[in-house]
Amino acid sequence: MHVNDLVVAGFGPSGIALAAAVEDHDDAHPQQPPLTAAYLERAADSAWQPYQVLPGTDIQHHFLRDLATPRDAASRFGFVPFLQQSGRFYEFTLLGGYVSRLEWSAYVQWAAEQVRRRPAYHREVVSVEPVTDADGVVRTARVVSRDPRDGSRFEDLGRNVVIATGHRPYLPEVFREAAGERVFHASEFLLRATALPAPPEDRPVRWAVIGAGQTAGEIVLHLHGSDPRSEVHSLVRHAGFRMYELGHFSNEVYFPKETEYVYGLEREAREQVLAQARATNYSAVDPDVSTALYAASYQDRLTGAHRLTMHRRTEVTGVDVRPDGVVLETAEVFTGAKQRLEVDAVVLCTGYTEPRLPEPLAPFASLLACEDDGLPVVTRGHRAVTTDACEVGIYLDGVTEWRHGIASAASFSQMAVKADAVHRDLRGQLARRRAAAAVPAAAPAAV
Numbered sequence: 001m002h003v004n005d006l007v008v009a010g011f012g013p014s015g016i017a018l019a020a021a022v023e024d025h026d027d028a029h030p031q032q033p034p035l036t037a038a039y040l041e042r043a044a045d046s047a048w049q050p051y052q053v054l055p056g057t058d059i060q061h062h063f064l065r066d067l068a069t070p071r072d073a074a075s076r077f078g079f080v081p082f083l084q085q086s087g088r089f090y091e092f093t094l095l096g097g098y099v100s101r102l103e104w105s106a107y108v109q110w111a112a113e114q115v116r117r118r119p120a121y122h123r124e125v126v127s128v129e130p131v132t133d134a135d136g137v138v139r140t141a142r143v144v145s146r147d148p149r150d151g152s153r154f155e156d157l158g159r160n161v162v163i164a165t166g167h168r169p170y171l172p173e174v175f176r177e178a179a180g181e182r183v184f185h186a187s188e189f190l191l192r193a194t195a196l197p198a199p200p201e202d203r204p205v206r207w208a209v210i211g212a213g214q215t216a217g218e219i220v221l222h223l224h225g226s227d228p229r230s231e232v233h234s235l236v237r238h239a240g241f242r243m244y245e246l247g248h249f250s251n252e253v254y255f256p257k258e259t260e261y262v263y264g265l266e267r268e269a270r271e272q273v274l275a276q277a278r279a280t281n282y283s284a285v286d287p288d289v290s291t292a293l294y295a296a297s298y299q300d301r302l303t304g305a306h307r308l309t310m311h312r313r314t315e316v317t318g319v320d321v322r323p324d325g326v327v328l329e330t331a332e333v334f335t336g337a338k339q340r341l342e343v344d345a346v347v348l349c350t351g352y353t354e355p356r357l358p359e360p361l362a363p364f365a366s367l368l369a370c371e372d373d374g375l376p377v378v379t380r381g382h383r384a385v386t387t388d389a390c391e392v393g394i395y396l397d398g399v400t401e402w403r404h405g406i407a408s409a410a411s412f413s414q415m416a417v418k419a420d421a422v423h424r425d426l427r428g429q430l431a432r433r434r435a436a437a438a439v440p441a442a443a444p445a446a447v
């Protein structure tokens with residue numbers, strides 16, 4: 001069976017940015033054999049956040065921070081070549097630099113289509129297993145994947161494996177058993193919302209939206225604005241929606257030099273830096289969304305419509321899913337005052353979590369060097385350090401916010417330079433392995 005130089009799990013932005021770095025390098029060095037790669041993606045395509053592309057929403061980063069431009073401004077994978085090919089270049093320049101989420105998702109999908117080595121879609125990577133040679137050394141990984149549609153299984157072999165599977169949707173404990181067609185995470189929003197059973201007797205749909213981040217704000221506005229009869233309940237644990245920290249200097253945490261700084265810090269200091277940076281990206285909304293939410297809430301009071309209710313300092317303590325709706329039990333965070341809320345559906349805008357070690361890597365766990373707290377030791381080039389018995393390069397791409405800082409995971413800001421770091425490291429790994437294979441360890445030193 002063919003052994004690839006590289007097998008990548010996940011063909012979202014991180015996986016595509018890496019493929020772009022690989023192919024740009026191959027194009028620039030036609031005299032060298034191209035790197036052989038297999039790209040495996042669970043979904044049917046590479047559409048970016050497909051169930052959260054709401055009309056009227058825009059991206060949170062500058063469009064030049066795309067999948068390739070910060071690495072190589074002449075790359076064929078950049079947003080500007082995409083615009084040129086779309087025929088909208090001049091029209092775009094009149095928009096003041098705002099890019100809708102719809103257009104960014106189209107750009108990500110377009111970039112995926114520019115990759116010559118075609119990805120395999122409908123392939124969920126379930127495990128990455130060591131293949132041990134006769135001398136006891138692991139030089140190859142077997143990447144096992146399954147087609148989520150029919151469960152059929154596939155295997156790909158690789159000298160290097162990149163895990164670029166992103167962050168996992170987070171469901172707080174109280175909602176876990178209730179998850180289904182009426183209680184669902186925002187990552188499934190458009191899919192589930194369109195399939196929601198219609199309420200009886202032409203009653204308006206009643207929604208509860210849990211959370212105070214950008215996604216929560218956008219979904220509240222969408223539900224309130226797209227159906228003039230819907231009733232929307234927004235439940236937040238704080239005093240209300242907060243705004244992102246948008247200061248120029250605070251936002252330099254998304255620059256590559258910050259990753260350099262964070263990577264050099266000890267664990268405790270890294271956690272403090274991350275805690276300070278969180279307000280630039282998490283649990284807050286941008287000024288447009290904040291203004292629109294306040295205006296909608298004001299309008300609701302003015303008209304007495306009671307279609308938008310802001311439940312502040314409110315925590316959900318119980319969830320009861322019934323055939324015709326959901327009953328939420330809530331408590332005021334400080335007074336403990338209890339309430340009951342009946343709705344048709346609950347949207348959980350409760351964020352994402354980063355795996356300590358992505359699940360498919362469990363079979364490799366004993367071959368990875370670990371820090372005192374059990375987390376893998378990861379290099380600046382995103383490679384998990386392995387024991388001497390393993391020569392396979394295992395890369396954690398977009399899942400090491402805890403190690404590389406806020407810009408390295410849930411942001412496009414460093415997507416291209418992160419891909420560059422991974423790509424350079426794995427080319428180095430391959431070169432070292434080829435050199436070692438050409439000169440056996442027992443051979444006398446050349447003079």
Ligand SMILES: Cc1cc2nc3c(=O)[nH]c(=O)nc-3n(C[C@H](O)[C@H](O)[C@H](O)COP(=O)(O)OP(=O)(O)OC[C@H]3O[C@@H](n4cnc5c(N)ncnc54)[C@H](O)[C@@H]3O)c2cc1C
Pocket residue numbers: 009010011012013014015040041042043046048049052058059060061123124125126164165166167215360397398409410411412413
């Ligand atoms: C609604 C929303 C809006 C956002 N807006 C912005 C923004 O404007 N600007 C910004 O900088 N960031 C934004 N982000 C952050 C965004 O998540 C990242 O910028 C980016 O999507 C991360 O890319 P990724 O490839 O690392 O992870 P993901 O985008 O999560 O992609 C991971 C891919 O891996 C696939 N996958 C998962 N598990 C497996 C498996 N086992 N086998 C095979 N494939 C698998 C998934 O299907 C997916 O395609 C937003 C996030 C959300 C949720």
